[in-house]
Amino acid sequence: MSSFETIIGLEVHVQLNTKTKIFCSCATSFGDKPNTNVCPVCLGLPGALPVLNREAVKKAISFGTAINAVINQNSVFARKNYFYPDLPKAYQISQFEIPIVGKGNIEIEVNGIIKNIGITRAHLEEDAGKNIHDGNISKVDLNRACTPLLEIVSEPDIRSSDEAIAYLKKLHSIVRFLEISDANMQEGSFRCDANVSIRPKGETQFYTRVEIKNLNSFKFIQKAIEYEVQRQCNAFESGVYAQEVVQETRLFDTQKGITKSMRGKEESADYRYFNDPDLLPVFLDPVLLDEGKKIPELPDSKIKRYTEVLDIKENDAKVITQDIECVKYFEFLVEKKIQPKVACTWLIVELQGRLKNGNTLANCGITKENLYILLLRLQEQKISGAGAKVLLTNLVENRGGNIDSLIKELGLEQINDDDSIIKVIDEILSNNADKVAEYKEGKEKMLGFFVGQVMKQSRGINPQKVNSLLKARLQQN
Known part of the structure; x- marks a missing residue:
């Protein structure tokens, strides 16, 4: 592999957290009974006309602002023609020639090296439904059909699986901090297609790329890329590159840790794009543009503020900003006059160190108010540091509780008289x-x-x- 350079481009699909679908008023809620959140529009019935969701457009503008991208005031929706069992219309409404978000970039850091990854475009489109395979029977749930997607396409600037994961984590963090998506990978609201190719070091031309489809775990994305790179390198060195590495779409088998051929890869001409006759060209009025460009403080800015203003170590600031929930806890504690360093230690060392087996800040049952009261009692010297740790362990094991009652029940009240x-x-x-x-x-x-x-x-x-x-x-x- 040392003789080859890896070329990776990523296409990330982010489900936007609008209350209704992109072209109709059906709910976008996850986990509802199959085929209940559907209507003539998202079912693609004859005569049903789509109406663009303004909130989806606003969220796309926010993302474009966050990555310093060109926001196209005029954009167009097109029909992308292909048939899947979970796409009732047999075409997808997407954007092709003029997307809402043009060229931008994000900064990543890998092993202390800063690198800019170009973003080609981010366009709005509708999601397809979901196939459910049960033995010899396949079912389709169309609740997801027409859910708004933002497809984010990177330049082929990524040179390793580590860079790919750093890019994806940064992207995941941005959409979470913007609060335009819950980005839940298990539920498919943040998923990725990876385009992977290799070339001998020193060459500048691009060789055949392979698309690995529908990856929804950082762990499996990294493994899929690494396997595919090794497969292509082996083929090149064995003299069978032209026969074995063809432009195609492959799937990653998570059990065997290998990629397998799914189908031949289509080119844009195969989709027969044309402007959707049912949707007018989009013009972003100044009011909507201003609304979309008002974005909250993003992770990089928070890290700088935490280190320079709150005197937090840079590594600790990076840990806090990895998770929007952690940021909410930390900033709540600081706002309540808990010393930043104390809040940092108890949040990322003591509390998160006790969260195991899938428990997170979002579901552990300990609210930021709980943690504040615990630290306040410690600050008031009503409990000792050791007592506070015992109390925190009890809160984690029992998924919350009343702080003052537990102090008495556990005999943790400190004698100060x-x-x-x-x-x-x-x-x-x-x-x-x-x-x-x-x-x-x-x-x-x-x-x-x-x-x-x-x-x-x-x-x-x-x-x-x-x-x-x-x-x-x-x-x-």
Whole structure:
């Protein structure tokens, strides 16, 4: 493989989280009973006319703004002709010659090296339905048909599977932060087709590319690319490249870890694009443009602000900004006057370190309000650091709970009353007169012994107060 250069271009399909479909008023909700969110428009019945969803256009503008892309004020919808069992019209309404989003770019970092990946275009289109194979029977669910998609097409700038994953994760993060999609890969709302080819190092021409279709896991995307690159390199070195590497669409077998031929790859001419006669050309009025261009703070900007303003380590800032939910927790805690470094530690080390078996911040049952109350009680010294960790573990195991009630139930309330602490200290000193004498003679290490005895005798006592009160009491003694 060291003799070859890998060329990768990615086509990412992002389902936009509009309430209704792109050309009709049917709901886009996931998991409903099959074939219930359908109407004459998304079923492609004769005489039904599509009407463009304004919100889908606005979300596309937001994405274009985020990647510094050209926003085409005029764009056109076309019919892309092909037949699938889950596409009732036998054509797909998409964009071809003039997409809504033109050339842009995003910045990725791999092994400390910054690289710009060009984006050719991002166009709006409708999704197809879903085939469900059950033994010898195949069924079709058309609830997904006509769901708005934003197809994001990269330039062939990606040179390794690591770069591909870095690009996809950055893209995933952007659409989540823009809140234009839930980007749930398991549900298919963020999926990818990878175009992969190789060429001998030093050459500039492009060789035959192979498309790997419908990848919806970062892990499997990386494995599929790596397998396909190795397959093509082996074919080239064995002298059978022309026979074995043909322009085609392949699928990745996740069980065997290999790609398999699905069908011959169509060219744009095979789709017979023509402007959809039922949809007028799109003109973006100034109001809609302004609405779409008002985007929230994105991950790169947040990292810069967290490090420069909140004095958070850059690596910690990057961990926080990997997940929009983590950002929401962190910014809520900081807004509530929890020290940024304290919020960072308890969020990404303590809480996320306890989330296992598919648990995430979004589903673990611990709200940002829960975490704030826990840290507030720690700040107020009503619980110790060790007690706070016990409490957090209990919250994770039981998927939430009332903080103050749990503090009492678990006996975690910290003793801060000076008189109560002095009473325990006096009892320890009285029972260890010989050790007191040693301390008086200059053995200052005995202080640690007294602290240990006090903490052992009275669980939950404030260790900071023990130190200061114990020193004062020894001097008096």
